Amino acid sequence: MESGRHAKTQQGLTLVELMVALLIGLLITLGATQLFITSKRSFNRVESLAKRQEAMRFLVDSLSLDIRTADKGGITTNGDDVLRLTYSGTRTEDPYCRFTEALQWVEYTHDDPSSSVRIRYQCTDTGDMSPAPLVDGIAGIGFSVAADGTYVDVDTLFLPLDEETEDERSIRFRVTNRNSVIE
Template sequence: MFRQREPAAQAGFTLVELMVALVIGLIVILGAGQVFLMGLQSFRHAESLSERQQTVRFLFDIISLDTRTASAVQSSNGDDGTLILTYGAGARERDPYCGASYDLLSVIYGFNDDAGEIRVSYSCSDAPGVYSNEEVLVSGVSDVVFSPSVSSSHFVDILISFEKVFGEGDVEEFNLKVARRASIASVL
């Protein structure tokens, strides 16, 4: 005779258990993804702030060197602010601007409002009065004001505003005051 077998104990997971495990796994994966995206966003923000700091340092080093050694300074502001620096005889001999072969006569820093760029051009003793093609120094600038200092003609004030970096509230402004050594030396 045939005996009916009793159903064996079921081995494995039920459908409900599998669904709960899938939901828990999905929550863990979404949480890990969110942490990764926040870390990536933080990295990009820190990188752009670091890039801005490096840009400001480079720009201030270049402009302050040129301004300190200038014998005369002119500036005009408006949509395209400019700073014109001229040098006396022997002030900038064999200057790197001029391929280390000629003397530097003048440098013009200009701000291109449309492109948000600070540009430089220069004139050397091999071709007086002829300026090089403008070269872009930095970009991402929203405004530049070059002005002889209100307090003294021995200084030049430079105010540079940069575009916002993600997460910043206001435009970042940097102010630089550079002493004109030739002007100060003439007083002493």
């Protein structure tokens, strides 16, 4: 009977029980917050990587198309980071020119202050187009043309993926000029 009377007198939690419950709740909240922050950082890093990969794919596709379709002997470098490709008017319906024009030449350069690869081109009916940024986020780019002009080696150095890492990513690829190898 005494135990029943003791149960009736206790009507709430003690201060110690309340503090323990608050501490457990705080630990769970801190764990959930840390999980959210880690997930957000991971998401941002994956998104940044996807943007870099898309920029790299676009640069490789653009360079490859232009190098493959240039005239035989129409590939020159003007230093290590300038590539000039010439065409004899056979490349029409081009992304650079209007439908009635043919591409005359394309020039790729690297702009150090903005870390972008720039493109300049000329079509048959229009004047020299001023350099326009093609891809941003490039720390450097280098071109070397084979002595016989059949291929171009491209070295590209990308900026770090985020501010926390210091290592830079680079890509090397070789593109063969179709007009130089097909006789």
